[in-house]
Amino acid sequence: MKKTIITVVGKDTVGIIAKVCTYLANNKVNILDISQTIVQGYFNMMMIVDAGQSPKAVGELAQDLNVLGEEIGVGIRCQNEEIFEKMHRI
Numbered sequence: 001m002k003k004t005i006i007t008v009v010g011k012d013t014v015g016i017i018a019k020v021c022t023y024l025a026n027n028k029v030n031i032l033d034i035s036q037t038i039v040q041g042y043f044n045m046m047m048i049v050d051a052g053q054s055p056k057a058v059g060e061l062a063q064d065l066n067v068l069g070e071e072i073g074v075g076i077r078c079q080n081e082e083i084f085e086k087m088h089r090i
Contacts, residue, residue, distance in 0.1 A: 002052040002080075003032070006065065010074030012043040019072055020045075020065070027061065028053040043074065 008020060024031060029051050036045035051058055062078035069076035
């Protein structure tokens, strides 16, 4: 399993979850856990995914998701779980 953390933040619009999840499904990335909220019109989503079956490396997934985010008007970050944990350790 290659756990990866994906965060999506931006102004709420129709189809954000659908577009991100469609990209992930098309690249054989399995969603393990997902949380999303909308606060005063701003969308925030965090996903824990398994990218172990994807034909793409995490770096390539991150680049693709960044481009997708620009297309739909949100910021999308994709990080390996180990890097995420080390960055957020107190």
